[in-house]
Amino acid sequence: MPKQKTHSGAKKRFKRSTSGKLMHHMSNYFHKNVKKSSKMKRQARRGKELGGGQEKVITRMIGK
Structure with missing residues (x-):
């Protein structure tokens, strides 16, 4: 089987973090940043951990 x-x-x-968590970029980061607070932009840069049952599905899609 292939x-x-x-x-x-x-x-x-x-992307996988060094500790093995699945990370994704937060939305609302690349457009109309003038009106957004510095805190919001800083937190969006860091990314967010993927949670819930989505991790199992995405892991299968990525193949790792």
Whole structure:
């Protein structure tokens, strides 16, 4: 049976952290940043941990 191909969209949007957590970028970061507070922009730069049952699905899509 052939190997499952990596989902290209998921590969671009999700990354594994050094501790093994799945990370993703927060929304509302790249457009109309003048009206956003410094705190909001700083927190969006850091990224966010993926939680819930989504991690299992994305892990299967990435193939790691």
